Amino acid sequence: MKTSLFTFFLFISLMAFSQEKKDTLQKKPIQVSGNVQITNNGISPVPAFSLGKPAIMTAFSIKKGNFSFTPTFNYGIDGKPWSSNNWLRVKFPYKKFTFRTGINWSLFFKRTNVSENNRTFEVQRANKYLELEAAVFYQVSDKITIQAIWWHDEGIDIDAVNFGNFYSISANIDKIRLSKSVNLALRPNLFYLNNAIPFKGTFVSGIAVFSYKNFPLSISVQGVEPIQTQPKSNFSWNVGLNFDF
Numbered sequence: 001m002k003t004s005l006f007t008f009f010l011f012i013s014l015m016a017f018s019q020e021k022k023d024t025l026q027k028k029p030i031q032v033s034g035n036v037q038i039t040n041n042g043i044s045p046v047p048a049f050s051l052g053k054p055a056i057m058t059a060f061s062i063k064k065g066n067f068s069f070t071p072t073f074n075y076g077i078d079g080k081p082w083s084s085n086n087w088l089r090v091k092f093p094y095k096k097f098t099f100r101t102g103i104n105w106s107l108f109f110k111r112t113n114v115s116e117n118n119r120t121f122e123v124q125r126a127n128k129y130l131e132l133e134a135a136v137f138y139q140v141s142d143k144i145t146i147q148a149i150w151w152h153d154e155g156i157d158i159d160a161v162n163f164g165n166f167y168s169i170s171a172n173i174d175k176i177r178l179s180k181s182v183n184l185a186l187r188p189n190l191f192y193l194n195n196a197i198p199f200k201g202t203f204v205s206g207i208a209v210f211s212y213k214n215f216p217l218s219i220s221v222q223g224v225e226p227i228q229t230q231p232k233s234n235f236s237w238n239v240g241l242n243f244d245f
Contacts, residue, residue: 034060034245041238042074042082043224045166045205048197049108050236051082057240066091080124081109089133096139104131106153108160127160129153145172155196164195178210185209201229209242218242 042055054077062069070087089102106129114123131153138146151166170189187207194200204225211218220240226233
């Protein structure tokens, strides 16, 4: 079943790419952007994948036409790897709607203590995952977008989480002017996840980003509050310093 799902999504992406007019693609420039964040607490929508320590999070985006490749690399402040993602996506705009599908190859680095010859030391292992995405976006105005996202992931390694599903409804509210030079962006989010740890739960989260006009640095504040989870989960938050380019 899972092989059929991945094959189907990959087929759809390849078909969309082949149907894009070659001359139209050639006229569209390649767009490259990125973000580097230093935060006091590396958190994840899936609590088991949170770092729970200061972290450096990097994201890059390469876009051409309706296609994008978005690799991310996340590290602990000590330089040890935490996680990485490699999203290949295609979008289908239709009036105020945008439909998007994608496939991701990701790594999650687990840290465990091993005792050998009367010595205890830390080792790391990278668990590999394949992930599918189906998303729809609705442009309410030039400042507000509402989106619904579904992610399904499958663990590849024997000690990885076998499967997981993530459902999210969120909004992007941009360009809220606090003064002539300071803007605020809000990202409220309601999401539900269920995986084979086993863990399932409903959460509400929010991100507030404060930026200064024509300045590449911004400050973000994030909070994640569990509504109902099994087993019990706790509130988590972080503050981040962001550099956009």
